Amino acid sequence: MLELNDEAIAELRKIDQFDFDIFKLRRATRDNELVTIVPYVLARHGLIGACAIELNCLFNFVKTLQSGYKNITYHNKTHAADVCQTFNYFATNGGIKDVTKMDNMETMSCLIAASMHDYEHPGVNNMFLVNISDSMAVKYNDRSVLENHHIAASFSVMYSDPQCNWTRKMSRDEFKRVRHMIIETVLTTDMTKHFLELGLLSSRLENENFNPADSKDKELLIKIMFHLSDISNPVKDWRLCKLWTELLFVEFFAQGDMEKMHGLEVSQLCCRTTTNVAKTQIGFIDFIITPSFNTAIRVFPKIAHVRDNCEKNKEHWAGLFDEYQKEQDSGNKFLHIVDQYIMKETKASRRSTLTQGEKKSKQPQQRNVNLTGHQRRTSKNLGGQDEGVKVDLVLRMEDSESSQR
Ligand code: CMP
Numbered sequence: 539m540l541e542l543n544d545e546a547i548a549e550l551r552k553i554d555q556f557d558f559d560i561f562k563l564r565r566a567t568r569d570n571e572l573v574t575i576v577p578y579v580l581a582r583h584g585l586i587g588a589c590a591i592e593l594n595c596l597f598n599f600v601k602t603l604q605s606g607y608k609n610i611t612y613h614n615k616t617h618a619a620d621v622c623q624t625f626n627y628f629a630t631n632g633g634i635k636d637v638t639k640m641d642n643m644e645t646m647s648c649l650i651a652a653s654m655h656d657y658e659h660p661g662v663n664n665m666f667l668v669n670i671s672d673s674m675a676v677k678y679n680d681r682s683v684l685e686n687h688h689i690a691a692s693f694s695v696m697y698s699d700p701q702c703n704w705t706r707k708m709s710r711d712e713f714k715r716v717r718h719m720i721i722e723t724v725l726t727t728d729m730t731k732h733f734l735e736l737g738l739l740s741s742r743l744e745n746e747n748f749n750p751a752d753s754k755d756k757e758l759l760i761k762i763m764f765h766l767s768d769i770s771n772p773v774k775d776w777r778l779c780k781l782w783t784e785l786l787f788v789e790f791f792a793q794g795d796m797e798k799m800h801g802l803e804v805s806q807l808c809c810r811t812t813t814n815v816a817k818t819q820i821g822f823i824d825f826i827i828t829p830s831f832n833t834a835i836r837v838f839p840k841i842a843h844v845r846d847n848c849e850k851n852k853e854h855w856a857g858l859f860d861e862y863q864k865e866q867d868s869g870n871k872f873l874h875i876v877d878q879y880i881m882k883e884t885k886a887s888r889r890s891t892l893t894q895g896e897k898k899s900k901q902p903q904q905r906n907v908n909l910t911g912h913q914r915r916t917s918k919n920l921g922g923q924d925e926g927v928k929v930d931l932v933l934r935m936e937d938s939e940s941s942q943r
């Protein structure tokens with residue numbers, strides 16, 4: 539059972555939309571955005587029953603992942619939840635499901651893969667781990683070190699505790715497919731694979747045999763769209779785009795500080811005294827985002843609208859060169875982010891550590907949400923599309939109570 543308040547329910551109603559705000563869900567669920575969104579999105583699309591998922595085990599699994607994400611500014615549980623929602627948008631309204639004929643197992647695998655995709659991220663990149671001969675780099679022979687870790691550590695959660703093994707009702711073959719899909723999608727989030735995968739897609743698009751519903755082309759498309767969900771912050775609404783970018787650079791600059799401390803060469807984008815964040819974003823959009831989304835739009839024309847956001851965001855960044863120059867000149871401390879965002883969130887999570895009794899008395903608006911898929915329908919459910927929506931709000935008691943008040 540999830541306890542959701544009206545604010546969370548209102549945001550979850552927008553789960554298939556591009557302007558979903560994961561930060562709102564984070565606040566509304568008092569820092570339980572990942573363990574809320576994953577079961578919810580699967581249930582909404584009827585994937586719990588269709589894929590024989592053990593729901594309680596899925597809750598336990600995602601809860602464990604959620605607490606394994608570190609309290610860092612970007613590679614945290616909120617980003618994982620954001621990738622899950624963004625991929626869900628691309629899969630539904632973005633047209634991936636229609637065009638590639640992605641089946642239930644594939645869709646479910648990608649949505650769960652999103653929750654695993656940066657698990658236990660330490661806030662520094664692969665190059666840093668390789669340069670300091672971190673045990674993770676040694677273990678994975680310097681290759682896609684973090685991505686290998688995110689996958690292996692997430693599967694270990696599942697294997698080490700039967701109560702977290704949401705796949706246990708699946709057949710051997712089903713499990714093999716799920717595991718393959720998760721490994722492939724998460725490995726593709728390594729940015730060093732970006733041009734390779736995109737090049738493969740571009741050449742496939744020139745080939746007359748290209749068939750997005752054919753298994754090989756389909757897998758390539760799904761992997762690329764998963765990767766694009768991971769780097770989608772520059773195509774989101776300006777407020778979200780700017781917030782995610784600044785949160786990312788808080789992490790980048792902290793890595794740069796550590797590199798200076800270790801006497802290592804400072805990685806690209808990580809030096810707080812020489813980086814103008816606004817300028818980096820123009821570069822990132824021009825070299826990474828625009829070409830890759832343009833290629834994706836050839837296959838999925840329904841996502842063509844992201845070009846507008848992207849252009850607008852570029853204009854915003856271009857208009858902020860001077861402002862970010864001032865940030866750079868004062869060492870890119872992003873105090874406004876630290877003050878306004880991190881402190882606020884800390885207060886929110888302090889609230890979430892209230893005792894159960896305190897919680898009950900302070901949160902009169904909460905509703906229970908039942909995700910098991912076998913319950914009666916109520917007049918008030920979360921989805922617009924009733925088909926396959928297995929989430930029923932157990933609102934009757936609260937509704938009748940509030941109408942009597
Ligand atoms: P990660 O989420 O692990 O995988 C994709 C990477 O792309 C991400 O980490 C960042 O390192 C990088 N990235 C994502 N968004 C941006 C951005 N706006 N500017 C620069 N780098 C980015």
Ligand code: MG
Pocket residue numbers: 655656684685727
């Ligand atoms: Mg990653």
Ligand code: ZN
Pocket residue numbers: 617621655656727768
């Ligand atoms: Zn990521």
